[in-house]
Amino acid sequence: GENVEQHPSTLSVQEGDSAVIKCTYSDSASNYFPWYKQELGKGPQLIIDIRSNVGEKKDQRIAVTLNKTAKHFSLHITETQPEDSAVYFCAASIYSGGYNKLIFGAGTRLAVHP
Amino acid sequence: DTAVSQTPKYLVTQMGNDKSIKCEQNLGHDTMYWYKQDSKKFLKIMFSYNNKELIINETVPNRFSPKSPDKAHLNLHINSLELGDSAVYFCASSQVVAAAYEQYFGPGTRLTVT
Numbered sequence: 001g002e003n004v005e006q007h008p009s010t011l012s013v014q015e016g017d018s019a020v021i022k023c024t025y026s027d028s029a030s031n032y033f034p035w036y037k038q039e040l041g042k043g044p045q046l047i048i049d050i051r052s053n054v055g056e057k058k059d060q061r062i063a064v065t066l067n068k069t070a071k072h073f074s075l076h077i078t079e080t081q082p083e084d085s086a087v088y089f090c091a092a093s094i095y096s097g098g099y100n101k102l103i104f105g106a107g108t109r110l111a112v113h114p
Numbered sequence: 115d116t117a118v119s120q121t122p123k124y125l126v127t128q129m130g131n132d133k134s135i136k137c138e139q140n141l142g143h144d145t146m147y148w149y150k151q152d153s154k155k156f157l158k159i160m161f162s163y164n165n166k167e168l169i170i171n172e173t174v175p176n177r178f179s180p181k182s183p184d185k186a187h188l189n190l191h192i193n194s195l196e197l198g199d200s201a202v203y204f205c206a207s208s209q210v211v212a213a214a215y216e217q218y219f220g221p222g223t224r225l226t227v228t
Contacts, residue, residue, distance in 0.1 A: 032213065032214060032215055034215075034216070034217070036219075038155075042221055042222070043118075043204050043206075043219035043220050043221045043222050044157070044204070044219045045219070046216060046217065046218065046219075049215070049216065087155060089157060093213070093214045096170075097169075097170070098169075099162065099169050099170055099211070099214075100213050100214035101159050101162065101170055101214055102159065102214050102217065104156070104157040104158070106154070106155070106156055107155045107156075107157075
């Protein structure tokens with residue numbers, strides 16, 4: 001069935017280190033993969049996304065890679081800062097009934113220690 | 115300059131009551147969504163409307179009834195509230211119908227049923 005698995009569930013790094021979060025999806029027809037950051041008490045915020053015709057996308061300290069053959073994609077955060085601490089969600093689009101919807105991973109709680 | 119707003123932010127009520135949550139977006143988007151985030155932070159789509167028309171209706175109890183008076187507003191009415199309805203409900207919007215691209219979330223409504 002429709003499924004997005006996300007690992008790890010928690011990640012603790014020192015300020016300045018890199019953080020990597022990985023997701024796998026089950027539907028080979030998925031073609032859109034966004035990443036969201038959710039801070040405490042707030043709604044998810046779109047931070048970067050990638051479409052299936054692209055293998056990698058970067059935006060300053062954040063990058064996403066996509067391997068369609070293996071059906072997995074990853075979020076890379078370099079030079080982490082304390083304000084990067086949050087819960088990060090990956091998602092994949094699923095086509096159903098004429099429309100696409102997003103299926104979310106279970107989230108990764110990232111803690112960046114000064 | 116709030117993009118997607120929801121009211122109320124907190125809602126505490128007793129089992130059996132009926133309550134409504136309101137959502138408004140000023141992004142000019144045509145598509146709006148309701149998501150439910152449970153206590154484990156799992157985020158799942160409930161409904162989607164495109165220009166006032168229901169396009170996605172997940173397996174949600176019929177006690178939940180969305181209504182879209184115009185494309186900038188999407189409300190959620192819940193009848194006969196149950197303990198299991200306690201969650202954070204997020205409204206979201208996006209421009210591209212059918213593609214699920216670039217969804218922007220509101221700040222959420224924390225519903226507690228006692």
